[in-house]
Amino acid sequence: MKSSLPPVFIGCGFAAKYPEGGGNFSVPLQYLMGLKRMGRRGVWLEVLQESGNPEKDVQCIRTFRRRMTLYGIEYCLLLRPTQKSKGPEEHDPSAMGVGVGMKSFGMPIAELKELAPHAVLLNLSYSIKPPLTNLFGRRLLCSLDPTEVLFWMDQMEMGQSSHDEFWSVGLCMEAIDPRLPKPIVHWKSYFPLVDTELLKLQPRPMGPGKPRFTTIGQWYWDGNIEIGNEYYDYSKQAAFAPYMELPGRVPEAVFELAMNLNPDDPERARLRSLGWKVATPHTLTRTPASYYRYLAGATAEFTAVKLEAIMGSGWLSDRAAVFLALGRPVVTEPTGAERFLPTQSGMLFVRNLEEAVEASKRVLRDWPALSKAARITAVECFDSVKNLKMLLGYS
Secondary structure (H helix, E strand, O other): OOOOOOOEEEEEOOOOOOOOOHHHHHHHHHHHHHHHHHOOOEEEEEEEEOOOOHHHHHHHHHHHHHHHHHHOOEEEEEEEOOOOOOOHHHHOHHHOOOOOOOEEEEOOHHHHHHHHHHOEEEEEOOOOOOOOHHHOOEEEEEEOOHHHHHHHHOOOOOOOOOOOEEEEOEOOHHHOOOOOOOOOOOEEEOOOOEOOOOOOOOOOOOOOOOOEEEEEEOOOOOOOOEEOOEEOOOOHHHHHHHHOOHHHHOOOOEEEEEEOOOOOOHHHHHHHHOOOEEEOHHHHOOOHHHHHHHHHOOOEEEOOOOHHHHHOOOEOOHHHHHHHHOOOOEEEOOOOHHHHOOOOOOEEEOOOHHHHHHHHHHHHHOHHHHHHHHHHHHHHHHEHHHHHHHHHOOO
16 A cells, blocks of 8 residues: 655655665665655665766666665666756746756656656755755755754755755754854754664674774775864874874774775875785675675774764764664764763764774673674664654654
8 A cells, every 4th residue: 555645755866876886875765665664665866976977877877776676665866967068957938947967867847747746855975955845845954064054054055945844864953163163054954864673683603813993985085074174184094193093002903994085095005014904895895785785794993083073063973873773883082972872772882092992802702792782782872764764754
C-alpha cells in the first residue's frame, strides 16, 4: 500500500561526480534507506555538472544509475550543461526551474515538475540551488558542515533566502564559538543519519595481525575561513599533528590512515616512519559496500578533528555513525556533541596524546562493552528513521 504522504526528495550534488568515493555516496544513501523503512516515497535528486569530459560524465552517470538499481532507489539525475552565458535558467520562463539544456536520467523532468510543488526537499549541503529549489513545496536546508556554512552564510547566499527550515548536524549551534558570525537563520539540530537495518552489528574482527584503528579522509584542506581576523590550517594533517607518536605509544595495535595522498607525496614516507600505516581509500572504499567492509574490518576508529572541535559546533561525522552502527568504538576529539550522547556511548573523547593513548588501550581492553554501547547509541541517537521523523515533523 502506497503512502498518501507527499514524496521526499533528497537533494545532493556531491555523489555522482565522485564515483570512487564509497563513503561519500553513503551519506545520502542513509536518508533514502530510512525513508524506505518508513514506507515513505523517497527520491534521490542529484545534479551533476558537466565536466567537459564526455567520457567521464558517461562513466559517472553509469556508476550512479547502477548503484540506484542495486539499492532499489528511485532517482532523478539531472546533468547540467556548462553555462555559456550567465543565468539562462532565470531568463527562460519555460525552464520552470530545471534549467535550459538539462538532461534527466531516471525520473523524467515532467514528472519532477509535477511532483515537486507537493513534495519535501531535504537539501544536503545546499546542493540544489534556485531556481530548481523553488519548485518544491517545502524546503529544508540540511547542513553537514556547521562551521563552514555559518561562516559563508554571513558572506554570501547559501540558501538562507530559499528554504523554509534550517537543520544542521552541529548539535551546539546555539553555543558555537562567538568569534564566528551570529547565525542569521534559526538552526535546528539532528544527528548524522545511519540506517541501522542496512548496517547491522558485526562481530569483532578476528583476522591475522594486530587490532586495527583506522579512519578515512582528505589529508589536506583547501578551505579558506577567517576566524577572529586570523587564518588557521584546519586540515587533517594539522589535526593529527599532536597525535603523531600514538602508534609508538600503543604498539599492540595498528593505526591506519586511509587518506587521499598521491603516490609520490612525501607525507606517505613521513607517516610510515612514525609508525602509521597509510592506505589508499580509492582502492579500499570505492563502493558503499567496500566502504562498509573496510570499517567493519577495523577494531575502532581513531581520528582527530580540527575546525569543528575548536569552534565547539557539536558536529559528529557520518563516518562515526557508521562505525557505531557496526559496533565499532570511536576515539575522537570533543566538539560539544558529547553532552548529547549516552554516558556509555561507545565514543571516547580525547584532547591530547596522553588521553588518546589511554582511550586506545581501553578499546583493546574493554572492546565487548564498548562495541555493545556503540551499537545501542547508533540505534538510539543516529538511526535514520528516528532523525527523519524529526526532520519531517512527525508527531
